[in-house]
Amino acid sequence: MEKAIKKYWPIFVLPTLAAFSIGFIYPFLQGLYLSFCKFITIDNATWNGIKNYLYAFTDEAFLHSFFFSAGFTIVSTLLINVIAFAIALALTRNIKGTNLFRSVYFLPNLIGGIVLGYIWQILINCALALLEKPLLAVNPTFGFWGLIILMCWQQIGYMMIIYIAGLQSIPSDYLEAARIDGANEWQILTKVKIPNVMPSITICLFLSVTNGFKLFDQNLALTAGEPGHMTEGLALNIYDTFYGRVGPQWKGYGQAKAVIFCVLVIVISLIQLRATRSKEVQQ
Amino acid sequence: MKKKLLSLILAGAMLLSLGACSSEQAPAEKPAETPAAPVETPAAPATPAAPTETPAAPEAKGEVYYLNFKPEADEQWKALAKAYTDETGVPVTIVTAASNTYEETLMSEMAKSNPPTMFHVNGPIGLLNWSDYCLDLSGSDLYGELTSDGYALKNGDEVKAMAMAIESYGIIVNKTLLAEAGYSIEDITNFESLKAIAEDITARSSELGFAAFSSAGMDGSSNWRFQTHLANLPIYYEYEADGINSTEAIKGTYLDNYKNIFDLYINNSTCAPAELSAKTGDDSRNEFLNKQAVFFQNGSWEYANLVGEGLFTDDDLAMIPIYIGVEGEENQGICAGTENYWCVNSQASEDNIKATLDFMYWCVTSETGLNGMCVDMGFVLPFAKGLEATNLFMRQNDEMAKAGKTPVRWDFPTIPGQTWKDNLATALTAYTAGTGDWDGVVSSFVDGWASEYAAMA
Known part of the structure; x- marks a missing residue:
């Protein structure tokens, strides 16, 4: 069997490699090239040098959207993971109806971001109207917190499943040994459970950090960046740059922003991966 | 035994995924398919290879691909395109961009190997983006039908676009x-x-x-x-x-x-x-x-x-x-x-350009075409043979x-x-x-x- 794999590995790798090249590597390289161009259609581009990048780095709206995305990512990552982990702890204690709870918490994840965005827009606007506060379209503070609530609602169930899987894979003799040694619940949590679920934490942090930066459809549906780009994340800003104005240079500006965005997300998630990986322990 | 079973399952899964890949790729060659998922309505066979169903197609060399701007008229355009294909044998593909996504759809469609031959711009500002892709229509029969020069978008002497409906x-x-x-x-x-x-x-x-x-x-x-x-x-x-x-x-x-x-x-x-x-x-x-x-x-x-x-x-x-x-x-x-201007793609092949101009002319002059556009779609046309409005608000305008x-x-x-x-x-x-x-x-x-x-x- 192993011999066969050694012999035939290219056949097994080929489909995925081909898909990856067609679907990722080629478009990425083309995108990189286009970020130095002016264009209307992608096969008819003219070279524009680094002007696109100069514009992207001096655009205030882009800078604002970076800080908006960064703030959003920090808050949403913390909230989602803390709550998801707490629920996972609660649902690994053999309470009655555990399976029902797990399914129900997971359900919001099955609804698409655009639909969720519109549903929450109606809900939050109703609440704001009752409180006689300005509605979402003119209220950047609630726009931000609305997005946080929406993302928590959508993501907590998903992260919870990953944490449950991690918690269940801790060998029960570890926990038993800790109890015999007289550890209390808090000590078991911090000294045994958390170190052993570090791989899950790595995955969940990675997912929520990248989701936070890549936030697009929820952002578009809930606030569309209103009022005046105040609640606009990076991805939505790129989209607006690309389609909001007339002229070939704007496509180039949008493309340059997209490349910066891509590099930024990769760098931040690599740092995060390295930081959490180093805390993982061997079972 | 277990291992064999597992490898069988894995191999099966791989085959399935390959199958899924190929079935996804196959329709991508059709002009109508876009990642932006506009309403796809291939009203006619995509290639002229199927005139067996339609009556004689003597010189159906080119084909028409119209990227429609008005979602509310999608079905009517599809019916009109079918009528044209039945009459002449020229395949006409109608694709309608979803509401508010015309510019995005047009941009991705234009980059394809089989781009739209007929598309819309919304006025002089919209034309700025697409001017290089607009054929000069000044010598066309269609331009001769236009009731007023005010309905044409010009770039110097070149007629880049023509209004197709007044609202x-x-x-x-x-x-x-x-x-x-x-x-x-x-x-x-x-x-x-x-x-x-x-x-x-x-x-x-x-x-x-x-x-x-x-x-x-x-x-x-x-x-x-x-x-x-x-x-x-x-x-x-x-x-x-x-x-x-x-x-x-x-x-x-x-x-x-x-x-x-x-x-x-x-x-x-x-x-x-x-x-x-x-x-x-x-x-x-x-x-x-x-x-x-x-x-x-x-x-x-x-x-x-x-x-x-x-x-x-x-x-x-x-x-x-x-x-x-x-x-x-x-x-x-x-x-x-109006903010509905027709353009013909200057980068399309000569056969396709000719087929497209013929189709447009037919739409605004033939009985079937006028019925489709004025009665079924309810447009008021800026062309000489346009029928009287059925729309109350357009009648009031008159x-x-x-x-x-x-x-x-x-x-x-x-x-x-x-x-x-x-x-x-x-x-x-x-x-x-x-x-x-x-x-x-x-x-x-x-x-x-x-x-x-x-x-x-």
């Missing part, structure tokens, strides 16, 4: 409700009389059971009625006063009038101004349909929605001009114009023109792009909600105009 907008009135309030449309002759009637209805709204205006929703599905169509009036009057037809720096001479009419809308509405920011286009229409409001600012394209459910007949409805308090406006008509009223030209296609409109909408929304003031609106109207024109350069 109108104004304030749609529920005459029955207006009569209940004790007025008739003859009482409304200028801004003063409109304001007096609207405010009287508001004062008696609890007794009457309806409001003057349906909600001026500032949601994205409705705000174009104010940041584009209503904004056309101050732009039009300024252009008229200055004797120009476009400008890179607007002065905002008539912005006080814009404020008057907008204030009238939001203060005499079905809901409090602060709630308008979340109201949608559907909300506004439904209020009008449910007889909760007398006035509803919208256009001739709403006609089918209003009479379609049998709630209204032509006797209940009328369209009146949007009066903003400009001197001499008693003689103002409704806003008539009547007003005959009565000597001056229609308001559509000058909003000279607005410098979507960003200007979005920023104006943001300022208007803040104004309605009380979080911003009118100065913000003026600034995004005037300063925004200059900076957006500068950004286009």
Whole structure:
């Protein structure tokens, strides 16, 4: 069997490699090239040098959207993971109806971001109207917190499943040994459970950090960046740059922003991966 | 044994995924498939290889691919394309971009190996992006059919695009409700009389059971009625006063009038101004349909929605001009114009260009074509053989023109792009909600105009 794999590995790798090249590597390289161009259609581009990048780095709206995305990512990552982990702890204690709870918490994840965005827009606007506060379209503070609530609602169930899987894979003799040694619940949590679920934490942090930066459809549906780009994340800003104005240079500006965005997300998630990986322990 | 079973399953899964790959890739060669998932309606076989079903196809060399702008006319275009294919054997593919995604869809379709041969631009500003792709139509038979040069978009002597449908907008009135309030449309002759009637209805709204205006929703599905169509009036009057037809720096001479009419809308509405920011286009229409409001600012394209459910007949409805308090406006008509311009893709093959021009000519001259466009789709054509309008609001436009009223030209296609409109909408929304003031609106109207024109350069 192993011999066969050694012999035939290219056949097994080929489909995925081909898909990856067609679907990722080629478009990425083309995108990189286009970020130095002016264009209307992608096969008819003219070279524009680094002007696109100069514009992207001096655009205030882009800078604002970076800080908006960064703030959003920090808050949403913390909230989602803390709550998801707490629920996972609660649902690994053999309470009655555990399976029902797990399914129900997971359900919001099955609804698409655009639909969720519109549903929450109606809900939050109703609440704001009752409180006689300005509605979402003119209220950047609630726009931000609305997005946080929406993302928590959508993501907590998903992260919870990953944490449950991690918690269940801790060998029960570890926990038993800790109890015999007289550890209390808090000590078991911090000294045994958390170190052993570090791989899950790595995955969940990675997912929520990248989701936070890549936030697009929820952002578009809930606030569309209103009022005046105040609640606009990076991805939505790129989209607006690309389609909001007339002229070939704007496509180039949008493309340059997209490349910066891509590099930024990769760098931040690599740092995060390295930081959490180093805390993982061997079972 | 177990291992063998596992490897069998894995291999099966791999085969399945390969199968999925190939089935996804196969239709990608058809011109109609886009990642943006527009409504795909291949009305004809994609290749001329199937004329067995259709009667003789003597010289069907080229083919037509039309990227349609109007989702409401998708089915009718599909039927018309089929009729053309049956008659001539030339395959016609109709693809309709989903609402509000035309530019995106066009951009991705144009980059394909089989791009649209026939597409839309929305006016002089929209043409800037696509000018290089527009065939000069000045020598075409189609251009000979155009009733006025005003319906052509020109670049020097070259005719880059031609209007394909004329539309109108104004304030749609529920005459029955207006009569209940004790007025008739003859009482409304200028801004003063409109304001007096609207405010009287508001004062008696609890007794009457309806409001003057349906909600001026500032949601994205409705705000174009104010940041584009209503904004056309101050732009039009300024252009008229200055004797120009476009400008890179607007002065905002008539912005006080814009404020008057907008204030009238939001203060005499079905809901409090602060709630308008979340109201949608559907909300506004439904209020009008449910007889909760007398006035509803919208256009001739709403006609089918209003009479379609049998709630209204032509006797209940009328369209009146949007009066903003400009001197001499008693003689103002409704806003008539177009933002639907046909272009032919100059980069298409010669056969396809010829097939496309023939198809367009057939659409606006043959009996079947005219029936499809004027009756089924309800368009009023700017072409010589166009049929009489079936749409009440377009008929009214004709009547007003005959009565000597001056229609308001559509000058909003000279607005410098979507960003200007979005920023104006943001300022208007803040104004309605009380979080911003009118100065913000003026600034995004005037300063925004200059900076957006500068950004286009």
